[in-house]
Amino acid sequence: MNQPPDMLRPLAGTSPAHLSALRDRLGQQAARDELLDVTICTTDSPVGELLLAATPAGLVRIAFDSEDHDQVLEQLSHALGPRILTSPRALDQARRELDEYFARHRTRFTLPLDWSLTKGFRRTVQEYLPRISYGRTSSYKDVAEAIGNARAIRAVGTACATNPLPIVVPCHRVLRSDGSLGGYLGGLDAKTLLLELERG
Template sequence: MMTMSDDQARHLFDALPVHDEDTTRRLRERLAVAAARNGLLDVAYRTIDTPVGTLLLAATEQGLVRVAYDREDHDAVLAKLAEAVSSRILLAPARLDPAAHQLDEYFARTRRVFDLPLDFRLSRGFRRAVLAHLPEIGYGRTESYAQVAAAAGSPKAVRAVGTACATNPLPVVVPCHRVVRSDGGFGGYVGGEDAKRTLLSLEAS
């Protein structure tokens, strides 16, 4: 039976000889399978290229736990996941294949609703209530921060809705980009104004 410490599970690959990209891929896959089989893979991650930049996807056994934009610093995001969830993190694309596929469909305008298991452990309290409401804002529609606050049960918590959206650990999949200001302005967005404009334009077309 193979045994590895947390650090070994994450860094073992660096010590392996690499001859070409195909060898690299096969070795990574073997390491990911071995780590999962031995209960050493708590968080799997991969990246995908999209019209809003490279997105980092991370998932636990419970579901997708994090989607992160380039501007959030993927290395920093992984470090925070190690602190908040588990240090047993490994590049293991297979676990993220369904999420990557559905995101590809979304950006190709062939998917309007995501059907993925989600792990919301990074959000609690009112922020979690806000995130629970966001998927109810239909594709191609928007709601104001005030409307979302009312729907989440706290009509006066408009600023708290802004904070919940800004700290949404699952942007795009949990559509905080559909929340806009009452005057029609975009408001803030974790991926930046250009990304928010791209997503809203994509859904409006």
């Protein structure tokens, strides 16, 4: 049987809970020392497992289970930097607010957001989306008019489809003018679930 290298021997009998605590402490120390570009964790939800990613500025990415999480991490590495560490505790506020939302105890998110992954017109649209009240919907046309570019209906759809912070930035509340769902990064089942959850 292979023996662990000398430097790993002290961890050989360590429980998973202790290893998780050590990982969290490492993550916190690295964050304090500004050695991290991105902190990540996964969390369960009614729409499947979500990958959460944050920078020191705030939550930067939420990825659905239907997305390739490895590919998302590669994209984050290219866009934000290669120093990525799993640290659930660093994302406690994001996980707590999402849990409260799914339990119907929260109608508005207050956690800090990092808009680094979006820019220009798409960012303008995405920053507008939280103004659509919980339990309400808007059309792509309504959003285009609200941000002062009534002809940019298709561009609004693209901005919603590329939203890096779904759920927290509620692109699921934007529908086609005829009331049909349109597209959704997490799939139409997830969009339907979120809308039904908010209708109570």
